[in-house]
Amino acid sequence: MPDLDTTTDVRADARRNRRQLIVAAREAIASRGLDVSALDIATAAGVGVGTLYRRFGTKDSLLDAVVVGLYDEMLESAQECLRIEDPWEGLSRFVMELAGAHRDSRGVAEVTAACDTVPTPEIEERTTALQDAVIRLTDRAYAAGALRADVTWQDVMISSRAGLDTDHCLGVDAGPDGWRRVITLLLDGMRAPGHTPLSGTAPHLHDNS
Amino acid sequence: MPDLDTTTDVRADARRNRRQLIVAAREAIASRGLDVSALDIATAAGVGVGTLYRRFGTKDSLLDAVVVGLYDEMLESAQECLRIEDPWEGLSRFVMELAGAHRDSRGVAEVTAACDTVPTPEIEERTTALQDAVIRLTDRAYAAGALRADVTWQDVMISSRAGLDTDHCLGVDAGPDGWRRVITLLLDGMRAPGHTPLSGTAPHLHDNS
DNA sequence: CGCAAGCGGACGAGAGTCGTCCGAATGTCT
DNA sequence: AGACATTCGGACGACTCTCGTCCGCTTGCG
Numbered sequence: 228m229p230d231l232d233t234t235t236d237v238r239a240d241a242r243r244n245r246r247q248l249i250v251a252a253r254e255a256i257a258s259r260g261l262d263v264s265a266l267d268i269a270t271a272a273g274v275g276v277g278t279l280y281r282r283f284g285t286k287d288s289l290l291d292a293v294v295v296g297l298y299d300e301m302l303e304s305a306q307e308c309l310r311i312e313d314p315w316e317g318l319s320r321f322v323m324e325l326a327g328a329h330r331d332s333r334g335v336a337e338v339t340a341a342c343d344t345v346p347t348p349e350i351e352e353r354t355t356a357l358q359d360a361v362i363r364l365t366d367r368a369y370a371a372g373a374l375r376a377d378v379t380w381q382d383v384m385i386s387s388r389a390g391l392d393t394d395h396c397l398g399v400d401a402g403p404d405g406w407r408r409v410i411t412l413l414l415d416g417m418r419a420p421g422h423t424p425l426s427g428t429a430p431h432l433h434d435n436s
Numbered sequence: 437m438p439d440l441d442t443t444t445d446v447r448a449d450a451r452r453n454r455r456q457l458i459v460a461a462r463e464a465i466a467s468r469g470l471d472v473s474a475l476d477i478a479t480a481a482g483v484g485v486g487t488l489y490r491r492f493g494t495k496d497s498l499l500d501a502v503v504v505g506l507y508d509e510m511l512e513s514a515q516e517c518l519r520i521e522d523p524w525e526g527l528s529r530f531v532m533e534l535a536g537a538h539r540d541s542r543g544v545a546e547v548t549a550a551c552d553t554v555p556t557p558e559i560e561e562r563t564t565a566l567q568d569a570v571i572r573l574t575d576r577a578y579a580a581g582a583l584r585a586d587v588t589w590q591d592v593m594i595s596s597r598a599g600l601d602t603d604h605c606l607g608v609d610a611g612p613d614g615w616r617r618v619i620t621l622l623l624d625g626m627r628a629p630g631h632t633p634l635s636g637t638a639p640h641l642h643d644n645s
Numbered sequence: 646c647g648c649a650a651g652c653g654g655a656c657g658a659g660a661g662t663c664g665t666c667c668g669a670a671t672g673t674c675t
Numbered sequence: 676a677g678a679c680a681t682t683c684g685g686a687c688g689a690c691t692c693t694c695g696t697c698c699g700c701t702t703g704c705g
Contacts, residue, residue: 237681237682238672238673238680238681238682239672239673240671240672240682240683241672241681241682242682244682244683245555256603262693264661264662264663265663265664266661266662266663266685269684269685274683274684275684275685276663276664276665276684276685277664277665277666277682277683277684277685278682278683278684279664280663280664280665281682281683286663286664286666312542319679333462333518336601339602339605339606340603340605341599341603341604342603342604342609348605348657354606354607355607356551357606358606358607358608361464381608381610382618383608383619384577384605384606384607384608385602385605385614385617385618386602386618386621387601388601388602388605389598389602389618389622390598391598391600391601392545392549392601393594393595393597393598394549394551394599395549395550395551396548396549396591396593396597396657397548397567398562398563398564398567399567399590399594400551401591401594405594408591408594409591409594409595409622411625412587412591412595412622412625412626413598413618413621413625414625415624415625415626416620416621416622416623416624416626417457417621417625417627446650446651447649447650447651447654447702447704448703448704449651449674449702449703450650450651450703451702453651453652473692473693473694474693474694474695475692475693475694476653478653479656481654483652484652484654484698485653485695485696486651486652486653486654487651487652487653488695489694489695489696494695495694495695539658552705560648584659591700614649637651646705647695647704647705648703648704648705649700649702649703649704649705650702650704651699651700651701651702652700652701652702653686653698653699653700653701654697654698655697656692656695656696656697656698657694657695657696657697658695659691659692659693659694660692660693660694661690661691661693662689662690662691662692663688663689663690663691663697664687664688664689665686665687665688665689666685666686666687666688667684667685667686668683668684669680669682669684669702670681670682670684671680671681671682671683671685671699672679672680672681672682673678673679673681673698674677674678674680674688675676675677675678675679675680
């Protein structure tokens with residue numbers, strides 16, 4: 228989260244508004260994605276749109292600041308998972324957390340899926356770092372014999388998006404933790420032997436009607 | 437695909453335009469989703485927007501006709517899979533085909549995810565029929581000991597959306613068949629014992645760089 | 646060949662967006 | 676306490692995109 232409270236020579240209210248705008252933008256991006264309007268962000272922050280443009284020059288500039296912060300959080304999560312002793316635990320935990328980050332913020336889902344838009348240097352750098360982390364996590368899991376040999380680190384990365392749009396399907400409501408069940412099953416499929424028990428929060432377990 | 441060539445007393449060119457509009461709408465819905473504009477459909481069909489409204493009265497009326505057709509295809513696929521002897525083969529095949537239908541048409545993905553909008557009677561009827569089919573498919577798989585006991589038919593339904601948004605993630609390109617790998621892994625996780633070998637079309641197998 | 650049926654696309658109305666601008670309010674420094 | 680530069684808010688113009696209508700022109704068909 229870069230320069231949230233830069234102590235430059237701006238006035239106190241200006242600094243406060245800047246902070247509020249970043250917080251509001253973060254929430255707006257989470258729920259509405261990167262297409263959120265400048266007016267929505269400003270209103271949520273309790274300021275006028277003029278203030279937004281005065282503080283950040285461009286709507287995109289504000290969005291960039293928020294997105295970089297989100298990437299840093301994903302990176303931090305990856306580092307934590309690399310510190311977990313059990314390689315499988317580390318890998319599966321990171322996949323679950325990355326999937327969670329995607330679900331928590333529609334903006335994250337949009338920006339990690341971008342393939343044709345040119346990323347800013349900050350984003351590119353963090354993307355590479357995240358790839359490195361995933362490679363390390365999968366290599367550890369291979370070495371421990373916990374990960375199927377035909378599953379690549381790219382599969383792992385991609386899998387973290389599998390829970391994205393899995394809330395409803397053809398009249399079925401997956402419930403608030405439905406996506407966790409999907410990711411768990413996916414991880415089970417990637418695991419070399421055995422199963423992980425599904426969490427007990429299953430909706431309608433065997434309720435065939 | 438309802439009344440594609442109703443031989444009512446309309447003129448031949450009117451009937452032809454109606455057909456072209458449905459074909460164009462189907463393609464437009466597939467690539468752009470249900471929010472496609474009337475002008476886009478009409479242009480793709482090679483007619484003016486006036487013709488669209490004259491033939492269908494409402495944009496939604498045209499969309500409904502297309503969507504019902506898509507549901508019928510999903511239902512037909514389900515019936516075919518129920519005719520497959522091996523219960524696991526039948527179940528996994530249907531999940532893959534349902535996932536494929538979701539990927540082939542953005543409109544399908546949007547409409548099967550709808551939970552707050554009230555469905556038309558035609559859609560509701562077909563949704564129930566699809567649920568029944570999935571229940572039958574899973575019950576067969578349970579009985580054969582092929583499906584984990586803690587996996588519900590709702591899990592199966594939801595899983596068919598897992599491959600939806602899995603083309604790119606953090607710089608990784610899943611390739612054209614990436615979603616199939618995801619669904620395969622997911623099915624492996626749902627399977628009672630053993631693994632299904634992943635298809636050989638894996639991009640960058642163990643290309644850790 | 647004549648005419649009803651059908652056609653295309655310009656059009657009005659409305660929604661939603663971005664970024665600017667300026668009179669009013671407010672923080673800060675003396 | 677007072678003065679003044681900084682900052683604020685939101686109305687505003689300009690633009691894009693949407694739907695569904697309407698009417699002069701074309702065309703299929705008896």
